[in-house]
Amino acid sequence: MDRTHDVIIIGGGSAGYAAARTAKDAGADVAIVDQGPLGGLCILRGCMPTKAILRTAEIAALIQRAQEFGLAPAAAKADLKTIIDRKDRLVSEFADYRIGQLRDPRFALYEHHASFLSPHELQAGPFRLTGKAFIIATGSVPREVAIPGLRECGYLTSDDLLDLRDQPSSLIVLGAGPVALELGQFFSRIGTSVTVIQRSPHLLSHLDDDIGTVLKQALEDEGVTVFTDTALTGIRKGVEASRSVSFIHRGEPMTVRGEQVLQAMGRRPCVDDLNLEAADVRVVDGRVVVDGAMRTSQRHIFAVGDVTNLYDIVHIAIQQGELAGFNATHLAEVPRQFDDRLVTEVIFTDPQVALVGLSEKTCRVREIPYLVASYPFSDHGKAMCRGDRYGFVKLLAVPENGQLLGAQIVGPEAGELIHELIAVMYYRGxxxxxxxxxxxHPTLAEIVTYPAEALVERIDKR
Structure with a gap:
């Protein structure tokens, strides 16, 4: 069966749906191809399920600190099955809403696997689809890492862990990115003994080193064992179905044992079986290469979200989807470009990590002059009253005029506090x-004025 559409979108997650909505609003005949399960990574395996279970961990951690605040000690026993049941109910509600959007009659939805036949043709089950423009939004899957013995011993991915109903007594986490640390802290807070093994010298190695240093201290104070600057050498099965992970740490061979292993060393773009060769779409190191307009090596084929491996952040994927949806319906015009000036990331550990704009690491690499100042939450009145002692606010500014270049917050409610700084940067404040x-006063938000004051004094002296 042959069918023709103006814009064909492969993938119905957050990025794909944003592209479909934008293209439809521009008057295009839009088709979505998604083999399911419908809903997308954010809803099914990312943002929403993780935040649902992390809320349980936050409450458990507060209960454990009851005596610190003058309350009688209390014990909270975790029931992982019930925690997962609550998560599943919430995810089902979110997914049902998204499925309803995808099945809206204004779209043509094909619930089949997609495979390119040529730059303008796509096979979707029994359908041969021809399009004027295509948008690839197939997301990502857990990355497979070659570690001796890992496959043979068996391991869990973040996808697996979100459905685990039997709580392990101990968990070894391989990797220290956002997913690894969020899930590792969750299990530690509900009573699992957790060990984190990281190859780089710092946790969250893509960020400034001081962020990883603070977070490592906070996790260790909670009882998480953390090894950084390591080299994994192998994994073996131990007694009673346990696993032994061997590694080199600061030149010394070490071995840790655990009931389960979480392999959380990143995700990779999901381009399996799309047959991008037939579409003549350039792929490098497994990712679809795009320009600032989200256009691939074919001017009528775009790619957005995790499949580009640029940012694994859902609100950015939505922005990219909207951009691609517009450009795909205005092929004859000068395309709109993605603006990365306000790229924002939030990591929902405790303390939370939030950042916008440039970091010190990025400024040094790009040779961008900057001034920097920070202030700790441990010396901030409202944080002290709350018992929040970890973290800081750091601001980067243009030396000549004080315009904000970037900001990082490690501490309580960082994901909420960062939005004031996003707003100021949006208006180039x-x-x-x-x-x-x-x-x-007293609020957590007022802490941003302290590093700002320090920077004002330094700028005035120049």
Whole structure:
């Protein structure tokens, strides 16, 4: 069966649906091809399920600190089955809403696997689809890592762990990225003995080193064992179905044992069986290569979200989807470009990590001049009252005029606090603006005025 559409989108997750909605609003005949399960990574295996279970861990951690706040000690026993049941109910609600959007009659939905036949043709089950433009939004899957013995011994991915109903007594986490640390801290807080093994010298190695240092201290103080700067050498099965992970740590061979192993060393773009060769779409190191307009090596084929391996952040995937949806329906015009000036990331560990714009590491690599100042939560009144002692706020500014280049927050409610700094940067504001804006006392938000004041003093002296 042959069918023709203006825009054909492969993948119905957050990025794909954003592209479909935008293209439809531009008047295009839009088709979505998704073999299912429908809903997308964010809803089914990412943002929503992880945040649902992390809320349980936050409550458990507060209960464990009851005596610190003058309350009688209390014990909270975790029931992982019930935790997962709650998560599943929430995910089902979110997924049902998204499925309803995808099955809206204004779209043509093909629930089949997609495979390119040529740059303008796609096979979707029994359907041969021809399109004027295509948008690839197939997301990502857990990356497979070659570690001796890992496959033979068996391991869990983040996808597996979100459905685990039998709580392990001990868990070895391979990797220290956002997913690894969020899930590792969750299991530690509900009573599992957790060991984190990281290859790089710092946790969250893609960020500034001071962020990883603070988070490592916080995790270790909670009882998580953390090894950084390691080299994995092998994994073996131990007694009673346990696993032994061997590695080199600071030149010394070491072995740790655990009931389960979480392989959380990243994800990779999901381009399996798309037959991108037939479409003549350039792929490098497993990712679809795109330009600033989200266009691939074919001017009428776009790619958005995790499949590009640029940012594994859902709101950015949505922005890219909207951009591609517009450009795909305006092929004859100069395309709109993605603006990465306000790229934001939030990591939902405790303390939370949030950042926007440039980091010190990025400024050094790009040779961008900057001034930097930070202030710790341990010396901030509202944080002290709350018992939040980890973290800091750090601001980067242009030396000549104080315009904000970037900001990082490690600490309580960082994911909420970062939005004031996003707003200031959106309007290309300065540290002077942060000083002039009223901040209520006592609040967590007023902490941003302290590094701003330090930067103002330094700029005034130049």
């Amino acid at each position: 300065t540290v002077y603006d942060l000083m002039r804006m009223p901040h209520y």
